[in-house]
Amino acid sequence: MQSQQPKLWTRNFISVSVSNFFLFMTFYFLLVTMPVYVLNELEGKESEAGLVTTVFLLSAIIIRPIAGRWIEKIGARMILLASLLIFSGVTVIYFSVDSIGALMVTRFIHGIGFGMATTATGSIVAAIIPDSRRGEGMGYFVLSSNLAMVAGPFLGLTAMQQWGVSTMLLMGVISAFIGLMAGLFISIPKKQPKTQKEVQVKGSFSFKELFELNAIPIAVTGAFFAIVYSSILSFVSIYAVEIGVGHVASYFFVVYAVVLLISRPYSGKWYDLYGANAIVYPSIILFAIGMFILGVADSAFLFLVAAAFAGLGWGTLFPSYQTIAITVAHPKRRPVATATFLSIYDIGIGLGSFIVGLAAAKVSLGTLYMFSSVYILIGVVIYYLLQGRRFSEERQKQKQVVDN
Structure with a gap:
């Protein structure tokens, strides 16, 4: 097979x-x-x-x-x-x-x-x-x-x-x-030549032509979570020193990557078999668990366990969201859908670094990471409203067709 x-x-x-x-x-x-x-x-x-x-x-x-x-x-x-x-x-x-x-x-x-x-x-x-x-x-x-x-x-x-x-x-x-x-x-592979009508349409630079509207909901969802991810990129090594585990700070992303390598053959196939929602919701939960453990970590072991959960969570969410962005777009619009997703995602990364930098001056990074887990769980609702509900309805309709 x-x-x-x-x-x-x-x-x-x-x-x-x-x-x-x-x-x-x-x-x-x-x-x-x-x-x-x-x-x-x-x-x-x-x-x-x-x-x-x-x-x-x-x-x-x-x-x-x-x-x-x-x-x-x-x-x-x-x-x-x-x-x-x-x-x-x-x-x-x-x-x-x-x-x-x-x-x-x-x-x-x-x-x-x-x-x-x-x-x-x-x-x-x-x-x-x-x-x-x-x-x-x-x-x-x-x-x-x-x-x-x-x-x-x-x-x-x-x-x-x-x-x-x-x-x-x-x-x-x-x-x-x-x-x-x-x-x-x-x-x-070469595609069929474009018709004159398509060429004329592609000559304009309106908002609808520069951005793929169908990809915006999942891109906004990705940017929502990217705000938390940026806090890891920017501050996790500083946080490691603060909690006395600076000697393993460089291993955070090593563990993150190893977990991804182990899980990737399964998560991608499950996405194809069972749909986006079956992967996205558990990944959000895993990401939230990872950030909570990171916030309360007081040892190298817990610090690296947090890396593993974050790798399983966000490391699975990001490719899933990018896949959704290109799936919901017409094949001819996938380059624009990719650009739309990455542009809005990067806004989340940039905004996150700025926000976390301001917040870190008011509260400790540990507190910030711990409460990030609550923020991530709110993302379940954001994803459901912007994208997940639509997938659930489509899957339900497909099931009814099969049953009939």
């Missing part, structure tokens, strides 16, 4: 996943080192150190809807290769940066390449994954960025601390160019 399934691990799927891995590897590599670089090498302020991430994400958010339209008009492969050229080329420019202003401009242009590339890879993978294995395929694809989230910060900080800034930047350049090389191996 398994042999009759359409093939998932094709050359294209492997190539786009490898390209995505090194794209995100470079992203996380610089995410953790640039603030340190600003403070230590450019003698900047802490506010300027925070801006290097904000500027990068801002340009990525701005370009994504436009990139989605470009993909519709000239193809995902062309946009991917162009964006990877921009992304890898700008990585080289960091060597010549000698001021805060020059760094901000570099980060803004770099974010444009990243935003275009992530939109293109998401669109390509949506096009090449067999429909019957969409949940499984998207899960494995997103796992490539999850693994980069572990490797990137670890290698970036290690390189900067052990061998200096130049070696760190060189490793970033190598990672970016490997992503470009992997992108060259991707080929997308």
Whole structure:
């Protein structure tokens, strides 16, 4: 029965996943080192150190809807290769940066390449994954960025601390160019030529053309949870030191990734077999449990247990939401749906970092993490109202048809 399934691990799927891995590897590599670089090498302020991430994400958010339209008009492969050229080329420019202003401009242009590339890879993978294995395929694809989230910060900080800034930047350049090389191996099946009517419609840049309306509900839901996830990305290493387990802080995302690796073969298949709701609701509960354990953790063991639950929860939710975003859109609108989802999701990440930073000045991180579990459970209602109810009704109708 398994042999009759359409093939998932094709050359294209492997190539786009490898390209995505090194794209995100470079992203996380610089995410953790640039603030340190600003403070230590450019003698900047802490506010300027925070801006290097904000500027990068801002340009990525701005370009994504436009990139989605470009993909519709000239193809995902062309946009991917162009964006990877921009992304890898700008990585080289960091060597010549000698001021805060020059760094901000570099980060803004770099974010444009990243935003275009992530939109293109998401669109390509949506096009090449067999429909019957969409949940499984998207899960494995997103796992490539999850693994980069572990490797990137670890290698970036290690390189900067052990061998200096130049070696760190060189490793970033190598990672970016490997992503470009992997992108060259991707080929997308040609589609039927567009009709004149379609070409005329695609020439406009109205809100409806730049954003996929059907993907907005699940994108808003994703952004709701991204606010909590951003608190992990930004503050979990600081929190580890606060509770006396700083020696295992770097292992948080290692455990997170290992749990994902173990669970991914099952969660993706269950999504395809039983539908989105059967995966989303348990994942929300697991995410909430993880954040509660993190908030009350007073030992390395509990700290890492929290990582495992967060990995099972959010690590399963994110690819499920991205799968929903492309599933609810018309096939021709999937590039725009991908851009819509990622843009709104990144707004959640950026907003979350800002909100958590303000809240952390008022209450302890432990309290913040603990109450985040309540916030996540509210997300059950948000998901049900915006998306889950519709899926439940559709599944009920399908069941009635089968019974009749």
